[in-house]
Amino acid sequence: MRRVVRGFWGPREESVEALAGRWKRTLDRLAELLPAADPGAADGTAGAGGAPWTWQQVQSEGPATALRADEPSLLAALRAVQAADGWTDTTGTGLSLVAGNAAGWRIDTGGRAGGTSEFLLQAVLIGIEAPDGAEVPDAALLAAVAEIWEPDFGGVTDDDVLDTLEDDGDFDPDEPSVGWVGHLSPARAALLPDELAVTRTELPDGGALLDIAPRSDTEAVLAANLRLRDAGALEPLPRPMARALL
Template identity: 30%
Template sequence: MSSETVVRAAWWSRAEPVAQLAERWLELLTRLSELSEGALAEWRWDEDARNPGQQVPARSEDFARALEAANTHDDLDILGYKANVTVTQPDGGYAHCRVQAGGTNGYSPFTAVLQLFPGPDATAAPLTGRSAEALAILAGVWDADYGLTYDRALFKQVKTAFGLTAAHPRCGWSVHLSAHRAARVPTDFPARRLPADHGGLVLDLADTPGGTPATETVLAAHKALTDSGSLEPLPVPATRPKL
């Protein structure tokens, strides 16, 4: 496993008012803090990796105003709103989270990405052993179509093995599937199953909770879920957020 663990969720065209985006953001940060048992509590704007910005506001109205102030580009209705936040644990491990959401672009997915890094003294990265649960939170809050946990080496291996485009649904150590995708999972598919909001499902491929499955396990799972239709890509341009 590399030093960085990535938890990623994606969906397609879905217009949302900035007030709803702010509510999703605050729910996400609150639930991640709870999952970390308070270690990921003081989220700050990620303005400069060396000097994080002010603490993220706790009220949705204030968060919405901050989103509007930071997103003044043209075509907001198409491109949506982007924000980046960061938090550091007491032991030096840290996390970055970025989300782009609320637009109607049908040519590339909207995403929520949580990056987890160990501290400078090789302390464990935040949420070590809980990345599948973090994926259930991330994908559930943002009502995602699909998602996964991985490191960069695994992402490259799966992409190469199956000739995938960047936006193609795929397996990682764990994989999130929206309700219609989850309905296509074979009943005997070998994985721990975690429910996610909006009828979603996370499949944890590890032999034991908190473990890391072998790359061969991930590749076999990707093939099985592709064959079942669970990883079917949406046609592009996409006209709906989920399969």
């Protein structure tokens, strides 16, 4: 089943150059952490010697186009998004990229960033489909998202977890939550209850990475989310939003 590494935050205006830099670091880190997913490695056992991957950029109209994971190419792609009809700096600038190979790996990543909306969260999402039995470094992937994008909250999750949170925990789709691995920004991490039985890793910015449960234990993930919500660690950003982090 596809898993998704997610990060969300409030309004944070950023230049297109800054966004290209964040995307470059993100794609570089994916290549480091998931070398078997290299689209240039047909059998999924070897990468392309450290060369940047070539992704497919999903377009709003027409077929996907090849996009090399270097900063000039990413900068040009982001500028094209901003030049398109209907784009506004309030919503933010998005990319939608896909890569995969014949070994059964598929990564789709996208989101919106640099926007100033008072009501729409900014986000980055990384969807991963892996061959049976393949190791996926969930905590390292979420740590990379936390480092590169500086989100307010995030997690590694899948449809089973999201359905359980919505059906049994009354979590709205846009309400803060975490998966079997979670990330909290510094102010949220400060509200972690002492009795919460999870493995906590302090991050350099004062936030926290939480190892909550095995992927299959949706009830444990639900229980942790309920406790975090009760403690105020999953309080939504006040609307209209005026800052990126709680």
